[in-house]
Amino acid sequence: MKLTALEIAQKHNGIIEGNGNVLLTSLEKIQDATKGCLSFLGHSKYISFISNTKASAVLVHENFKTDKIIETTLIRVSDPYAVFNSLLIEKAKLKEKKHHGIHQTAIIDSSSDIADGVYIGAYVVIGSNVKIETGVCIYSHCYIGSDVIIGKDTFLQVRVSVMNETQIGERCIIKSGAVIGCDGFGFIKKNIKHIKIPHLGKVILKNDVEIGANSTIDRATLGATIIHEGVKLDNLVQIAHNVEIGSNTVIAAQSGIAGSTKIGKGCAIGGQVGVIGHLVLGDDLQIQGQSGVISDIPSDKIIQGTPAMDFKSFYKSYVLFKKFPDFENRLRMLENKKIYDR
Amino acid sequence: MKLTALEIAQKHNGIIEGNGNVLLTSLEKIQDATKGCLSFLGHSKYISFISNTKASAVLVHENFKTDKIIETTLIRVSDPYAVFNSLLIEKAKLKEKKHHGIHQTAIIDSSSDIADGVYIGAYVVIGSNVKIETGVCIYSHCYIGSDVIIGKDTFLQVRVSVMNETQIGERCIIKSGAVIGCDGFGFIKKNIKHIKIPHLGKVILKNDVEIGANSTIDRATLGATIIHEGVKLDNLVQIAHNVEIGSNTVIAAQSGIAGSTKIGKGCAIGGQVGVIGHLVLGDDLQIQGQSGVISDIPSDKIIQGTPAMDFKSFYKSYVLFKKFPDFENRLRMLENKKIYDR
């Protein structure tokens, strides 16, 4: 990277404040930046760094105001993080090593159909009747069962398990250690014993899905567990059998969705959230971290707590939860008033 | 599958309502069923589907009542899901591909004793003095340490780690990514540093145990971590060193049991539950999801919350939790009454 502040401003409709000719050769966080770095002001927690950052230029919001003396060059843009990210993406592309070809230790069933331009790493095992489209990268130690489809430009990091009949869309990213398509957790109780329910369904991941490291997505009893287009799951997330997650929903680490629950589109689900089975959750929900959802939720709500409720109500109650001991005192004082029993 | 409704009814002591001669060729969920499908009415949430299902026949409870017009054939039985499941099991058996033999890339120490009729997949590594009984299937990329015993007909999915000295019973299922027998998490504090406690014990899984994908079961410090007969663990469950889980207890995803705790038989433990160490929990407990258990619990309780309490008490209090702001208002009104201070 070798750009002046002015060149960046021109490309992103930005306005320069300070020296536009300063040369920028790397990208860095505002608190860690040194001379020659371009940085950005994102999260409001980092505002204090603006006055003494060593960055040669900082991307800020077009309406950014401060009464501090600023020595660095400012580049005012409508979305500083988005501009910074576009530069990160360019840098990442340069750094990326493209892998091609099939490693000689990969074991691929002869009935499988591997397109040209696919990379298959060392010690990968691929079962029968698998179809792998062009541009797919499957890194070392992955296991792909039988009758699996993997759409073009999808990326499986090392040590991923994809069980029989799973269908994976295009441009998906599946991170190391993820397990896609194991039997679900279902039993019928017979006296005191638990008889396993066979899981004859499958898992379908649509296009542009990202699955985090060591996350687990179970296959359906019948039909399919479906992760729709653009869904992003963080690490250690559990998706049970027959769940359906609507497009562009994001789920943070260590959350779990129990069997047959349907979640709408565009939801933002925090970390360590639990959702019980057989629910229907709406679109554009925001579920705060560690919440426990035990009932259907309509669209556009923000919820929190276990069991989860409207988050404003939760906070009002929670603030008072801290005041309980005081409550009890006030109650006792009222009860002790002599007049009272007259 | 090619059965008439009548044939199914006869086999399972059912009663036909409607056309008993309808031919059933596949199994499907009531909401997804098409012509030729047999379905069932299980969870009460799905009752509304009965009047417009496309299924050719539906298994219902013998006492099922409705005022809706039903066009499909009903098969009344004492346990509809159990009958449906027995048909699923038959179908699953037909679909199952039996694997046999030892893949040429498996690396097996010559001191190990592998019975006839065992399947060992590609890139499996097996240490010294291991005993593997007949009917065991070990899928690709599994690692079996030294001095391990695996009982007959046990099934290890791909990428399972079984560390030294682990004992696994018969007919167990261990899902992909599970780690059985790592050192436990124990330290002695010396000044500010943590000195590792060696873990010289082992893990014992008895017969008919199921361990979920990416779950972790630590070996004991001394003695054994014991998972008794018929226990079923879901995905991403953590079982610490020296824990003992009683027979037929079921633990849902992402729950964790801390060191040296003993849990009784026949318990149903929800998802994301945490139990601290050194506790004794009784038999037939039901622990609601996300509960945190910090004290011994006698048998036959239903508990919830963090710290966990009787679930009815929890709900009574929780309902009022939502009314706190109202409480405070009522309290303030009482305090403000003029008469009061007379």
Added chain:
Amino acid sequence: MKLTALEIAQKHNGIIEGNGNVLLTSLEKIQDATKGCLSFLGHSKYISFISNTKASAVLVHENFKTDKIIETTLIRVSDPYAVFNSLLIEKAKLKEKKHHGIHQTAIIDSSSDIADGVYIGAYVVIGSNVKIETGVCIYSHCYIGSDVIIGKDTFLQVRVSVMNETQIGERCIIKSGAVIGCDGFGFIKKNIKHIKIPHLGKVILKNDVEIGANSTIDRATLGATIIHEGVKLDNLVQIAHNVEIGSNTVIAAQSGIAGSTKIGKGCAIGGQVGVIGHLVLGDDLQIQGQSGVISDIPSDKIIQGTPAMDFKSFYKSYVLFKKFPDFENRLRMLENKKIYDR
């Protein structure tokens, strides 16, 4: 092991009570001990076992008192568990099998620098420009990406993923299934879609770090996710991008730390704790299990709850939480008093 009680006492400045010449040949928990065993009295829950243990000798605290009749030999020392642990460590060393050499199936890029005295197991894959120092053991099925450094005497159990550019210190232990250095979970929202933020940073593990089975540590966006010296993470822990964990902090199973949060030194964090992103937590904190931390916390606090508060306040309020129904009754009685409305 073949030691008399007296020999142990002499080595650890202990005082014998009973027969000092009794021969001790093994180590066992007090409740499981048989003749010839040395045991110890650690956790107070086990005091009742002292009067009927079959152990030939028991390590107890120098000030231990009881009114029960004790038949076993007591060895009074200042720290019974530490003495017992030192004997466990000796036993573990005897049991340990040292592995050496590089397995012929390991695939190692020729540009990598592997010191003498390293063990590399079967089916390990190691990328380019990797530096592995002496005494390192890398067990089977591990994957080491490019530009990785692994310090001396570090131990990677089977099936560990170490992604590109990760730096691992000396004497670290990384357990089976852990994933170090995957991309973090970060997106920029553009209309309804989520655009991936590239993660160009890395993970640094300092010396004496332990990472639990199936735990995940994400690489930084820029800069590094840093796990400082002596930190111990249990199984299934999630550490997000750009997190920094201070030296000697211990985190129990299934906890998760969100992006860019800094945690101080010497903290003890319970199981299933969640900490949101961009926080600064002090030193020597104790965070109780299942807490949810959503704000900066100064040093030396003990906190609990979601959102987390001072643990004493939490317990005071929680005790009263159980009394809510009673509260409401008392409030209603006050409101119903006739005198009241006069």
